[in-house]
Amino acid sequence: MPKKFHTIKEVPLNNNCPECFNNEGLQLTFKQRFKETAFYKSLTQEVAHEIACKKCETTIYPIQWTDDIERVFDYQKKAFQPKSSSFKFKKIFWIIFVIIILGISGTAAFLFFKN
Template sequence: MPEKLIDIKQVPLPNNCPECFSKEGLRLTFKQKIKETNFYKSITADISHELNCTTCNSVIYPVQWTDDIERVFEYQKKAFTPKKASTYIKKALWVIIISSVALLVLMLALVLYLKL
């Protein structure tokens, strides 16, 4: 069952990067997990975040965050609204469901016909 994370929101942060001290490169990205099979596609409630610096091309882990970055992150986290968790049934599953119901109705009709 392949799972992937999709970017929901990307926010530039006005803070200094802890690695290169640039004030223009920090990007906070919120991601949401999606599960997809042949039968359904499901948007889960699992949210993750990632802080990157585009100037020095590095990932900034929470251990490296300053108090200012932490405050801005908490604000952005409260302002963030994820996509609603949901499941979409694909055509393959609909075909199986409809075929099963049709077969069940056909068998029921055959049984009733033979009893008469």
């Protein structure tokens, strides 16, 4: 299953893009991993980040980062507060849960009252 990420924070950077040298296009994005199954959704503490340039629409990989970009990145990374984890069952889980509970209590009532 491919990992899914939610964008938590986007920070525009004033650095020059290593690809097109524009200084208005770079953007640092912080994302948190999000798990979704048929029954639940949950936000994890796994953080991913990406720098991309909006002007030339290129992802700037760490190998291309200049010292300046690295400095700004370190600073932003320290300032970043991940969202706390969350866990939420989907509606289908509760529907099945209720059906099971009703089934169990129905069976129990049947056994109890059958004499």
